[in-house]
Amino acid sequence: MRLIGVRFVRSRITQWRGERAKRRVLALAPQAEPDIVRADWEESLRNPTGFYLRAFRYFHRRLPAPLQAHRRYFSTGGRGFGEDAFHTMWFLVRREFVWESFLEIGVFRGQTLSLCALLSRLNHQPCEAHGISPFSSLGDSVSRYQRGVDYWEDTLANFDHFGLPHPQLLKAYSTDAAALERIASRKWSGIYIDGNHDYEVAKADWNVCSAAVAKGGVIVLDDSALGTAYRPPAFAFGGHPGPSRLAAEIDRSGFREILQVGHNRAFQRVA
Numbered sequence: 001m002r003l004i005g006v007r008f009v010r011s012r013i014t015q016w017r018g019e020r021a022k023r024r025v026l027a028l029a030p031q032a033e034p035d036i037v038r039a040d041w042e043e044s045l046r047n048p049t050g051f052y053l054r055a056f057r058y059f060h061r062r063l064p065a066p067l068q069a070h071r072r073y074f075s076t077g078g079r080g081f082g083e084d085a086f087h088t089m090w091f092l093v094r095r096e097f098v099w100e101s102f103l104e105i106g107v108f109r110g111q112t113l114s115l116c117a118l119l120s121r122l123n124h125q126p127c128e129a130h131g132i133s134p135f136s137s138l139g140d141s142v143s144r145y146q147r148g149v150d151y152w153e154d155t156l157a158n159f160d161h162f163g164l165p166h167p168q169l170l171k172a173y174s175t176d177a178a179a180l181e182r183i184a185s186r187k188w189s190g191i192y193i194d195g196n197h198d199y200e201v202a203k204a205d206w207n208v209c210s211a212a213v214a215k216g217g218v219i220v221l222d223d224s225a226l227g228t229a230y231r232p233p234a235f236a237f238g239g240h241p242g243p244s245r246l247a248a249e250i251d252r253s254g255f256r257e258i259l260q261v262g263h264n265r266a267f268q269r270v271a
């Protein structure tokens with residue numbers, strides 16, 4: 001009981017520090033936040049911490065209201081992980097590229113998958129959304145997820161909340177035969193790898209996804225910024241060792257890193 005009490009107090013202090021840091025970042029910058037254009041993405045690789053703060057401010061000052069509301073919904077009630085700046089990232093990526101198909105490995109309760117569907121609606125660009133996940137509380141060596149949630153039904157209910165068409169979901173581990181078949185079934189425009197964060201599984205996900213993404217398509221690798229120059233502020237997270245090690249090993253003759261927003265790194269297939 002005492003241990004649970006200490007953990008609770010610690011997490012409340014961390015949360016309070018994070019909220020204070022957010023207020024400071026917004027208070028210290030001028031009100032008029034400039035747009036982030038494609039030529040600015042290079043800055044995210046040279047100065048990932050500065051660019052992250054810019055993406056965070058962009059979320060609060062410039063992002064379309066429906067996207068801010070979507071993030072607010074998933075930030076409450078334990079519905080999602082992620083950070084405000086990641087909504088900016090997906091907004092920028094989908095403004096730059098026209099995607100016909102998107103695959104997410106590791107769906108949890110549908111925050112990113114439904115954001116993809118919402119962006120398709122706002123941009124008037126139809127994009128098939130697919131998700132592969134165990135739809136259970138299965139975690140990995142660095143993550144634990146709440147029990148007692150019907151993750152499949154919950155994901156669909158979250159899509160319904162925004163009046164979005166249901167995605168094509170597959171209840172499987174990404175390494176299962178059915179998942180491998182689904183991944184290899186087409187050339188995807190965009191893929192988000194955010195399932196099991198252990199190196200071996202993340203590496204297996206990368207191997208199969210890197211072969212299945214279209215030329216010019218983009219793979220975003222979550223939690224992969226350890227070992228980069230990124231230093232997260234108090235309200236952000238730097239990443240996990242598995243995906244970070246994998247990111248360092250990516251063959252740069254086949255994939256070019258085009259954008260980093262915090263611990264999310266985007267790689268475009270160039271060959």
Ligand SMILES: C[S@@+](CC[C@H](N)C(=O)[O-])C[C@H]1O[C@@H](n2cnc3c(N)ncnc32)[C@H](O)[C@@H]1O
Nearest residue numbers: 106107108111112133134138173174194195196
């Ligand atoms: C961090 S959460 C994903 C969050 C989600 N991408 C989002 O943006 O809201 C990781 C998810 O991956 C799932 N997962 C764990 N192992 C997996 C595996 N081997 N294959 C696919 N998904 C897995 C977990 O159950 C969990 O739902």
